[in-house]
Amino acid sequence: QVQLVESGGGVVQPGRSLRLSCAASGFSFSTHGMHWVRQAPGEGLQWVGVVRSDGNNKFYADSVKGRFTISRDNSKNILYLQLNSLRVEDTAVYYCAREDFSGYYSEYWGLGTLVTVSS
Amino acid sequence: QSALTQPASVSGSPGQSITISCTGTSGDVGGHNYVSWYQHHPGKAPKLIIYDVDNRPSGVSNRFSGSKSGNTASLTISGLQAEDEADYYCYSYTDSISYVFGTGTKVTVL
Numbered sequence: 639q640v641q642l643v644e645s646g647g648g649v650v651q652p653g654r655s656l657r658l659s660c661a662a663s664g665f666s667f668s669t670h671g672m673h674w675v676r677q678a679p680g681e682g683l684q685w686v687g688v689v690r691s692d693g694n695n696k697f698y699a700d701s702v703k704g705r706f707t708i709s710r711d712n713s714k715n716i717l718y719l720q721l722n723s724l725r726v727e728d729t730a731v732y733y734c735a736r737e738d739f740s741g742y743y744s745e746y747w748g749l750g751t752l753v754t755v756s757s
Numbered sequence: 758q759s760a761l762t763q764p765a766s767v768s769g770s771p772g773q774s775i776t777i778s779c780t781g782t783s784g785d786v787g788g789h790n791y792v793s794w795y796q797h798h799p800g801k802a803p804k805l806i807i808y809d810v811d812n813r814p815s816g817v818s819n820r821f822s823g824s825k826s827g828n829t830a831s832l833t834i835s836g837l838q839a840e841d842e843a844d845y846y847c848y849s850y851t852d853s854i855s856y857v858f859g860t861g862t863k864v865t866v867l
Contacts, residue, residue: 673856675803682760682861683795683803683846697854700758733802742791742850745814747802 647751660734671737676730761859779847787828
């Protein structure tokens with residue numbers, strides 16, 4: 639069955655960096671776009687960005703553009719999110735999600751990993 | 758990339774029907790038939806319950822239905838049950854090759 643498992647979260651100081659991973663299994667990873675979505679404490683879901691199946695096309699929310707980078711290793715079935723220049727407001731649970739072939743919704747999600755940005 | 762507008766909370770008694778609205782613009786909800794809805798229980802992964810405006814994934818109860826008129830999409834839950842108590846989010850593709858969630862609605866079963 640489809641499984642997505644995020645890891646790499648933790649406590650980090652403002653201005654520092656962190657890399658999240660999402661290990662995928664149970665499907666052909668290289669044929670699906672992959673998304674990152676986050677939820678800050680007490681807030682709603684926020685789309686962070688997407689990488690298309692070949693890893694060459696990436697799109698980001700304005701709030702993270704220039705600071706966050708999505709990448710993928712299709713040989714290892716792993717999705718990454720590099721978080722640079724972290725701000726207190728980046729504190730959130732970060733989810734990865736598998737895009738449907740149509741590209742417009744995600745049926746499979748991980749359980750998330752918590753990133754806390756605090757001095 | 759402003760969030761789509763949803764009511765903060767909606768409540769109903771068991772067995773009743775409730776409707777959650779999701780208002781966007783012609784650049785997102787109104788311009789595409791790519792609106793989906795997610796049910797989210799705290800601490801769990803979001804669950805897809807409606808995609809492409811009015812389609813249900815396999816295994817999702819037919820008590821959930823979706824629709825759209827102009828820039829507003831709607832999710833209706835009929836025959837409300839205690840297990841439906843959760844947060845609900847709409848989600849849409851946008852003209853700027855990005856995606857946007859709604860502000861979220863907390864559903865309470867009285």
